[in-house]
Amino acid sequence: MAEEAGKALNSHTLSVLVENKPGVLTRVASLYARRGYNIDSLTVGVTENPTISRMTIVVHGDENVIEQVTKQLNKLIDVIKVVDISPQESVDRELALIKVSADASNRSEIIQIVDIFRAKIIDVSPKSLIIETTGSGDKIDALEELMRPFGIKEMVRTGKVALVRGVKLTQFDK
Amino acid sequence: MSAKESERFSGAKSLIKSLEYEGVDTIFGYPGGVVLPIYDELFDSDIRHILVRHEQAAAHAADGYARATGRTGVCLATSGPGATNLVTGIANAYMDSVPMVALTGQVATNLIGNDAFQEADITGITIPITKNNYLIKDAKELPRIIKEAFYIASTGRPGPVLVDIPKDVSTSIINYEYPETIEIKSYKPTFAGHPKQIKKACELIEKAERPVLYIGGGAIISGAHDEIFSLAELLMAPVTTTLMGKGAFPEDHPLSLGMLGMHGTRYANYAIIDSDLLIAIGARFDDRVTGKIESFAPNAKVIHIDIDPAELGKNVKVDVPIVGDAKMILKKLISTLKIKLPRTQEWMRKIETWKKEFPLDYEVSGKDLRPQYIVQQLNELCSDGIFCTEVGQNQMWAAHYIRTKKPRTFISSGGLGTMGYGFPAAMGAKVGCPDKDVWDIAGDGSIQMNIQELATVVENDIPVKVAILNNMYLGMVRQWQELFYNRRYSFTNMKGQPNFVKVAEAYGAEGIEVTKKSEVRDAIKKALKSDKPVFIDFKVTREENVFPMVPAGAAINEFVEYGGFR
Numbered sequence: 001m002a003e004e005a006g007k008a009l010n011s012h013t014l015s016v017l018v019e020n021k022p023g024v025l026t027r028v029a030s031l032y033a034r035r036g037y038n039i040d041s042l043t044v045g046v047t048e049n050p051t052i053s054r055m056t057i058v059v060h061g062d063e064n065v066i067e068q069v070t071k072q073l074n075k076l077i078d079v080i081k082v083v084d085i086s087p088q089e090s091v092d093r094e095l096a097l098i099k100v101s102a103d104a105s106n107r108s109e110i111i112q113i114v115d116i117f118r119a120k121i122i123d124v125s126p127k128s129l130i131i132e133t134t135g136s137g138d139k140i141d142a143l144e145e146l147m148r149p150f151g152i153k154e155m156v157r158t159g160k161v162a163l164v165r166g167v168k169l170t171q172f173d174k
Numbered sequence: 175m176s177a178k179e180s181e182r183f184s185g186a187k188s189l190i191k192s193l194e195y196e197g198v199d200t201i202f203g204y205p206g207g208v209v210l211p212i213y214d215e216l217f218d219s220d221i222r223h224i225l226v227r228h229e230q231a232a233a234h235a236a237d238g239y240a241r242a243t244g245r246t247g248v249c250l251a252t253s254g255p256g257a258t259n260l261v262t263g264i265a266n267a268y269m270d271s272v273p274m275v276a277l278t279g280q281v282a283t284n285l286i287g288n289d290a291f292q293e294a295d296i297t298g299i300t301i302p303i304t305k306n307n308y309l310i311k312d313a314k315e316l317p318r319i320i321k322e323a324f325y326i327a328s329t330g331r332p333g334p335v336l337v338d339i340p341k342d343v344s345t346s347i348i349n350y351e352y353p354e355t356i357e358i359k360s361y362k363p364t365f366a367g368h369p370k371q372i373k374k375a376c377e378l379i380e381k382a383e384r385p386v387l388y389i390g391g392g393a394i395i396s397g398a399h400d401e402i403f404s405l406a407e408l409l410m411a412p413v414t415t416t417l418m419g420k421g422a423f424p425e426d427h428p429l430s431l432g433m434l435g436m437h438g439t440r441y442a443n444y445a446i447i448d449s450d451l452l453i454a455i456g457a458r459f460d461d462r463v464t465g466k467i468e469s470f471a472p473n474a475k476v477i478h479i480d481i482d483p484a485e486l487g488k489n490v491k492v493d494v495p496i497v498g499d500a501k502m503i504l505k506k507l508i509s510t511l512k513i514k515l516p517r518t519q520e521w522m523r524k525i526e527t528w529k530k531e532f533p534l535d536y537e538v539s540g541k542d543l544r545p546q547y548i549v550q551q552l553n554e555l556c557s558d559g560i561f562c563t564e565v566g567q568n569q570m571w572a573a574h575y576i577r578t579k580k581p582r583t584f585i586s587s588g589g590l591g592t593m594g595y596g597f598p599a600a601m602g603a604k605v606g607c608p609d610k611d612v613w614d615i616a617g618d619g620s621i622q623m624n625i626q627e628l629a630t631v632v633e634n635d636i637p638v639k640v641a642i643l644n645n646m647y648l649g650m651v652r653q654w655q656e657l658f659y660n661r662r663y664s665f666t667n668m669k670g671q672p673n674f675v676k677v678a679e680a681y682g683a684e685g686i687e688v689t690k691k692s693e694v695r696d697a698i699k700k701a702l703k704s705d706k707p708v709f710i711d712f713k714v715t716r717e718e719n720v721f722p723m724v725p726a727g728a729a730i731n732e733f734v735e736y737g738g739f740r
């Protein structure tokens with residue numbers, strides 16, 4: 001029991017292969033809404049096979065929740081495969097665009113930070129900059145924190161995409 | 175024509191051909207603008223179409239037909255209001271895992287999304303209450319989709335599948351060819367249980383001293399009743415069923431404990447609490463069954479057999495989960511088991527004493543017309559019938575006093591608890607099983623939720639019998655108000671009841687009123703003799719309660735003690 005409590009509320013990344021059909025995203029989203037699971041992020045895009053899309057879903061909960069999420073996803077007819085890819089064996093990235101207040105007095109300071117983070121400035125105006133960055137969620141959080149004092153006007157993050165490292169694939173086999 | 179040859183048909187004709195290939199003999203439906211092409215084809219078809227009076231009843235009738243026969247039920251409605259009227263019936267079938275194909279018309283593809291006249295996003299609406307659904311965008315896809323729909327509805331854990339058919343899909347001409355095989359890469363239900371798990375289960379069973387078989391509706395769907403019978407007798411283990419599981423084990427057998435849970439028998443619930451091994455078969459540990467989950471079978475190891483992997487470990491911790499078809503798994507399990515002499519003598523003695531001490535009973539004395547007495551008489555006089563129920567006290571009394579002996583003869587809305595289900599379901603059951611006497615055990619509230627189907631049963635000569643246990647209350651809700659809300663009967667007193675006998679007669683059915691205990695048996699016999707649909711309006715004691723009862727959220731051995739009843 002004590003051991004179980006220790007495992008509580010982990011964040012999990014699910015890589016989900018689905019049929020590339022209209023309505024599939026609604027089905028997945030409706031499943032989460034109905035059963036009250038908490039999605040942190042969900043990204044979808046087509047795979048190397050144009051009939052199949054990959055969703056990367058970040059969800060947090062205890063082991064039971066993750067097990068139910070996986071099983072309920074598997075029950076959807078259009079879901080081909082669900083794999084819980086643990087952080088050690090996968091690489092993940094997120095993209096963020098941050099529009100930050102900037103003028104002549106602090107522009108160079110911001111540029112320095114952006115360089116350190118190996119981010120990019122993709123738009124400049126007299127009163128603002130847009131920064132583009134990719135990386136782990138932590139890295140983006142850190143950059144966001146550093147930009148906050150300058151004044152973040154707008155920001156958008158894509159949510160995580162992830163793939164298993166090495167030759168191993170999350171192909172469908174069922 | 176074989177399924178191979180291709181011919182040029184309209185979408186509507188292709189649909190009817192496909193239904194014929196699937197062996198569909200009956201459709202319950204209601205026409206409308208966008209399904210006119212389909213109805214035009216039905217006009218010439220051998221498929222029997224039954225025109226209901228409300229689409230909800232079409233879905234329930236298809237559901238009752240499916241539960242009584244084991245075949246997939248089919249209902250058909252037009253777009254918009256027709257489709258949305260099906261929704262309760264679809265949700266009901268979903269909750270109880272009933273194989274159903276619901277066909278709906280849709281506005282033409284070029285109008286979809288424009289708020290066209292009678293447009294509703296029915297595939298969107300039914301996502302959470304269907305096993306799968308389809309909007310056919312191209313008529314060429316129709317044969318494949320119909321084939322998939324029937325396959326998905328009836329295999330694995332069955333459920334409703336909705337197919338939405340735009341009007342232009344019905345009218346366009348295609349090269350029709352019905353596919354022979356199905357390839358859905360993402361849908362491969364598991365049937366055979368894992369041998370290792372079955373072996374583990376056997377080890378637990380061989381060691382158990384106080385086992386209980388806990389049987390749900392999945393056992394009926396799988397047709398596992400013979401195997402359950404063998405297993406129970408081999409182990410000499412008591413068997414309790416859920417409402418949905420009634421019929422999977424004969425309730426007149428000494429090993430039967432009847433139903434468990436909120437309105438379960440005392441002895442069934444005590445047996446669960448005291449057991450050291452629970453063998454759950456096709457049951458899903460519903461909260462109406464388990465009560466407070468931590469107190470449910472606290473000392474038992476649990477073996478759980480179910481075809482739906484998502485049910486295993488969902489509500490309770492399971493020691494041996496086995497995914498697959500109950501019948502196949504039990505066959506394997508029984509042949510693997512090494513039991514020479516059952517080890518349950520002492521356990522069965524204990525159960526016998528509980529049965530003697532806490533029998534299922536009610537106030538029998540006197541002339542009062544008690545609902546339980548009526549159900550007992552129905553059980554006696556019509557032991558080979560099919561019993562459908564509505565929802566409420568009537569349902570629980572039916573569950574207690576109809577001693578179901580065979581599968582598919584007790585049909586009730588378990589998961590959703592839909593008032594208005596029983597009457598149309600009885601209609602569907604009678605259509606599927608015309609040689610059986612089919613009853614709906616009803617409450618006066620529930621029967622009024624689909625009473626218009628009297629017209630359907632009269633018109634189509636479907637002689638179902640309805641026993642209305644008329645307490646002039648929404649009885650089950652009134653019972654809760656009596657027990658938990660200080661007898662404040664807020665809107666449960668139905669003062670404006672119609673004269674049910676006259677209502678029946680107005681539609682061309684027969685009506686019988688019963689006010690005395692002494693008239694009960696004659697009325698039932700008269701109804702059975704009649705070749706018409708019959709309403710019997712039993713004017714029962716008004717404030718009768720369903721006991722035993724466990725309050726919601728309590729442990730299942732914490733019964734309500736009230737007015738000398740428990």
Ligand SMILES: Cc1ncc(C[n+]2csc(CCOP(=O)(O)OP(=O)(O)O)c2C)c(N)n1
Nearest residue numbers: 566567568591593617618619620648649650
């Ligand atoms: C469609 C629907 N609405 C409301 C309820 C809530 N409900 C459950 S039992 C019940 C009372 C049923 O009354 P009646 O049909 O007269 O049967 P009785 O309990 O008196 O036997 C109600 C209102 C329900 N189950 N279904």
